[in-house]
Structure formats: C-alpha cells, structure tokens
Amino acid sequence: MEHITLATEITDIQESDSAQTPPTRTPVSLWERVALGAVLLISAFFNIFQLDQQGYGNLYYAAAVKSMLANFHNFFFVSFDPGGFVTVDKPPLGLWIQVVSAKIFGFSGLSILLPEAIAGVLSVALLYFLVRRVFGPAAGLVAALTLALTPISVVTNRNNTPDSLLVLTLLLASWCVSLAAEKGRLRWLLLTALIVGLGFNIKMLQAYLVVPAFGLVYLLGAPLRWRTRIVHLALAALVLLVVSLSWVLAVDLTPASQRPYVGSSQANSEIDLAFGYNGLERLTGYHRGNSSASTPSTATVVAASENGGAGPLRLFNTQ
Template sequence: MTPLLQFFTAREGSARRDLFTLTALFGFALFFRLGALPLIDPDEGRYAEIPREMLERGDFITPHLNYVKYFEKPPLHYWLDALSFKLFGLNEFAARLPGALMALVGILFTYHLGRRCFGRKSGLYGALVLGSSLGWLVIGRYNVIDMTLSVCMTLALGCFLLASRPEERHPGRYYYLFYLFAALTVLAKGLIGLVLPGGIILFQLLLTGRWRLLKEMRLPTGIALFLLVGAPWFVAVSLRNPEFARFFFIHEHFERFLTKVHGRYEPPWFFIPVLVGFMLPWSLFIPATVRGIWRERQTAAGEARLYLLLWSAIIFVFFSLSDSKLVPYILPIFPAVALLIGDLFDRCVERPAGLRLPAWLAAGLLTIGGIGVALYPFLAQRPRFSVTDMAIIGGILLVEGVAALLLLSRRALPATLVAFCLMSYLLAVAGAPRVLARTAERKSSKELGLLARAKAGPETVLATFGMYRQGLSYYAERRVVLVNNRNELDFGSKIGDQSAWFIKTPAFIALWNSPTQVIAMIGKDDLAKLAPQLTKPPQLLGSQQDVLLVANY
C-alpha cells in the first residue's frame, strides 16, 4: 500500500498531520492568485466599499454605502474586511482574504467535527468532499457575506453537537463556544443566527427526547455570553440611528422572507439544481446518506447523523420557502451534507453496493455535461465565454466522467471516488477562475473607476446614469451622484438632505451643462439619447463594452 493510499484509508492517524495536509491542499485552492481578478459588481464592490468608507469615516457602528446609511446587513463581515484593508491595503486580495480564511476554517472544522463524531476517516472524507465542492471553493474566493455567515453557523451548530455527545468529557467549553459563534452568526446576517440554530436544536430534542440537555446547556451564563458578544452593536447602532430597528428587523427580515419586496423571487424548487450543481458529483450521493438514519437515531453516531440531517433539511426548506432567494443562501448546509457523505463513504466503501448507482449517475452526468459545456460556444447565439474557456472546463468534466465510467466498469469504486475528488478540485482551481475572469470583464468597475480617480479633480462630480456599480465608488474612492437610480440605496437616500446626490435626468443635464466638471458612467444608448441636450460635447475617457466613461471638460 502506497503512503498516500495509506494516509487516506487509515482508521487512526495524527489529527495535526491531517489538519496540516488539508490546510496545504485547500489553502492553495483558496489563496493562489486570490487578488488577481478585479472586484465583480455588485456584491464584491458593495462589500469592499462599505468597509472602505468605515475606515475613511472612522465609524464602525453605522455602515454606509456611497456615503448614505446602509442597514441591510450587520457589520461582522465589514469589520473583517476593514481589518484586512488596514493590514494589507486597499486591494482585491485584502477584500477577499476574510472569506477565503473562513472557507478554510470551515473545511478544517468539518474534519474536526467528523473525527470526533464518527472517526478519522469520516472526518477526512467529509473535509475532502466539502473542499472539492465547486460552490464552497468559488464562493470562498468571492467577497460576499455568505461564507462568513456559513462558517459562523457551522461552528455554532457543530459545537452544540460536540457538547451534546454523551461521551464528551468537557461539554462546557463546547456549549460556550456554541453561544459565542451563535452571537457571531447574528452579527454576520441577523436573526437567522437565532432562528435556524434554535429550530434545528428544538427538532433534535423533539425527535431524540433528550430534554435533559436543556439543563446541561449552561443557559444563564451562555445567554449572558451571547448577549455580551452579540448585543452591543445592535444597541449602539439603534441609539445612533432611530430608524435602524424598523428597517432592519421588519423590512430586512420579515418583509424579505414573506414578500417579493427585494425582487429576488424564485420558485420553491430553486435550490435543488443549485445544490446539485454546486456539490456535483457529491450531491448525487445525498439520497443514500438518509438510509437508516431514523432507525439508528438512538445510537451516538445515529443521533449525530440525525442532527446533521436536520441541519441540512431545515436550512434548505427555510430558504426554499422564502420569497427572497439568492444562490449562496444554502451555503450553510454544505458542511453538514459533506459530513453525511463522508461518513457514508467510510461506512460503505468496503461494501459499496449502495454507492454504485449514484456513482454511475454522477459519471454519466459529468460525461454529458462535459460534452455540453465544450459545445456551448458553438451552439449559443451570443456566448459569454470563449471556446478556450469552455474547452478547459468541458474537458475537465469529460475526463472526470469518462475516468469514473472506466473505473466503475472495473468495480473500482474507491478509485472512482478519488477521481471525483481530484477532478472536482481541478475544476475549482483551474476552471472556475476562467469563468470569473470573463464575468469580471463585463461586471467589474475597476478600469473605469481607476480612470475616473486619475482624471477627476477635487471638485469634479462623478455620476452614474441609470445604474450604480458599487465598485465605481470603491475604485474611484469618492461618492457618486446617482441619476435615475436609487435601488438598494433608497432607504439611505431618504435620511437627511441627499437631493444633490440622487437626481433625475433634467438635473443631470443642467449639471453637465454647468461650469462644474463632471465625469459620468453612462450606457452608450443613453448617451446617444441625451447628446442633443448636452451643450458640452462628451469627451470619451474609456469604455467597457456598452458602458462609457465620459467627461464634460
């Protein structure tokens, strides 16, 4: 047996060595060329601009976006980004570093949780499944709040599971860590940091009958710790901003969940293809993980599996029922699903009858998908990605699928799982960045933002017509006048006198024709319509596809 094979198949082994190996493997995937691509709008630009303004204003209580109050999210991720900017400067690497670190912590904790609950191999396999899931690695390299939320929630839910194990010799420390990370989850995304862990734990107690855990949970001191960590910012921001509570708790929680106010409605089945695609090929093994969980729930390992199943199912159903959906919302279920799959592999790899069908399905789907991706540039009328990009991604998928089919035909299931892991890792490292690079060409404001910063004087007005790309504020390092567009800044635009910063077309024409120097980001078609009314001919400074940067001087 080779040392590598022995490392992955040994029942016992050094936890320190395992953690080091996982850190090296997935640290490379998460941090290599992390700052190579410009920030992609709207999300990356938004979540970089808010902490930049925090540092500029010296105000870490009231978040601002384009210099108006912005209360859609609590500040934990902003604080982490602000700290990263302080340490490494205003750049793309610093903006993405907190999310990448969180993603790595999530992988390492998944290993720790699996090792403690099921044994070394289950923990190792679970970490490998999570780390080779395309969605986890891609979002880990993307500056959004969802990874911070997901890992904080994973740490909270995982610490509760570890504390509640009958064989745990020091449950107190894990209970207190549960309260700590639950508070950080609230600081990352709001009340779901209470609602989702609370619902999962409640259903676990109902189904297992272990109500005595309520006496063991250190509720008085734990709640005190939770409030000590989680409450001060909410108190401080409410005292400074009387309008905060209604907007944040009512609009951003209840109205977002129950109505289509945010314009993010998707059908209830929306997250099914998201989960399948973002965890492919592992997602096809999910049905097999459920087998026997209810029957074995009274055993220690069975109770842990039931908890992981509830963790996955409750979060999945919660967001599926919401009228506001975005792809990363179900990211918090990935560690639990990965652990269930890793534990399944550990238990069944030597008796693989139950794994053959999903493995064949995964191999077939990857083969067909690889061919489809490679042919995409030739079949689409206006392909967004090049032949080379799709050939690389399609080639990886095709090789993964064909290799799996060949191995399965020889009944080599363990080798098939290794092939899945290696090729999925390669897809995330070599394939996904090419898609993101093409996306950045269309949806990044870096080139035009840096150009605006270089051309603008101290009194120059920077404006956007009919759009707001948050990255423009970040790269230009100044406030932007929004013409015919308030969108997510609608709430902040109504606080104080913001009339000079949110204007309509007539006011923009008057501003352009005045002695004031103006630089504007505007669509090519919009400029053509306005041109007859502009007495100062627009001077082209730069362009990005159909978006122009023009000046009146």
C-alpha cells in the same frame, strides 16, 4: 439487603455514566496528518489561487469597506458611502474583519477577499475534526474533501460576501454544542449561544437557522435532569439575545440625525432590517413598498439582478 441495594444503585450509576461517555480521543496518526494537509492544500489552492484577479468581488460591499476605512463613524455604522449617509444591508462583523485586512495590507481586491478565502479553508479543517471525533478519521477526511471541492462553496469563498465567515462561525458553534450535550456543561452551551450571536452580527437571522437543532441536541442529549436542561437553555437564549442585539440596539438607540440611514430598511431601523429585508422577505420573496421616509438601497438592485428571486426554491435558481 441494604448492601445489595446500594451495590445495585452504584452499578446502575456506573452503567449510566459509561453510556454517556463522550467519544474517546484517538491520536492523529501520520497518514491522517498527511491526508488532512493535502485536503487543506487543495482547499487553499481553489480558494486563493489567482484571487487577486477576482477584482473587488461584490462592489457594493467593497465600496462600504473603503468608506469604513475613512473614520470610526463610518466603521461602526458600516456606512456605504464616505459621507455617512446610508448603511449597507448587513450587520458589521464580517465587514469589520475585511476592514482590518484592508488596514493591514492596504485596500485592494485581494485584501478584502482574503478573509473569506481563509475562512473557507478553516471551515474544511474544522469540519474534519467535527466528523472525526464521532465517526472516525476516514469519514472526517471524506467530509472535509467534499466541502473543499463543492463548487458553490469555492465560489462563495472567493467572494467578499460574508457567507464563508458565517459557515465557519456556525461550525465552531456546532463543536461547542456537541461538547455541551456530551458533558452537560453550561459553559459550553453559553459559548455556543455567544458564537451564534456573533453569527447574527455577520448575516442576521440566517445564523438562527441552526438554533432549533442546537436546542434539541442539548435538550435530548445532555446527561442532566430535564429541569436543569431547560434552565440552561433559557440562560443560553438570554446570552444569544444579548450578543445578537448589542450592535443592533446601539444603532437604533442612536438618534437618526447622528447616524446613517439603515439601508434596505423601511423604518430606518436595524431591527426592521433584521426581521424584514434580511429575515422573512428572504424566505417569502415579498418586498414591502418603500415608505416616503425610506432610502432606496443599491443592494436591492444588486440582489435582484445577481441572485434571482427570493423564496423557498431559491437554491434551485439557475444563477
């Protein structure tokens, strides 16, 4: 009886393991490579063709890039003006990449638009592999082609606002969390948290929109005990906060007299900017009145004129 019981337990374990086996890797055939290459060429064409005729894109961020090229102080604090008086309304990572491009190729409209255009092409490729590993090559190609041809995606990829870089970052995080849930490996989950934290340093709380879904995927899908999953998620949350707030706290802990004013904030604070202007106000459309200590932001005027009012129905605006 003991032998029978042991054999039954081994069989149950084997069946459980086979049920949790991640998608098998199938080699990429020649027709897939040709088709994917064609999709990527289409994406590159729409994103990069005559990109130099787009001017400087969003002049607010273009001016910041030029200012950040002047010295390290402006670079680190993402100063809008050469004198280091006020910052832009975004965290640094997306603009830092544009500064590096401008440093290599010289400051021009093309050099600051190119990083977002390339990020758009890479997002198409990454989406293909994400979908392919679960649903097969045909579905992956359809998903990639759809993203490459989506008008709003193309328009965003041809602009210097860092949305395309954020999309690429979150797609990469999606890949990592899927591996974490399939394998139950903590390192993949921590890498997911690190990448989302970098996304926070591109567009602040917008990067966190995926966090509830990522948490549920790991909590419900990882082949581990419930207690282990919860501990892993707690560690990932810690990594997420550390990476997200590293630059924000560095700015806020710097004496105000030694750094620019935090543009679009009410309290000269990056924390206030993250949870206020770049947080709840994006959803509610409610903008707090300027305090006596605040500095008016060019971004507020630009956003109001170009993007329409904020709120839950913003995606359906005519502009």
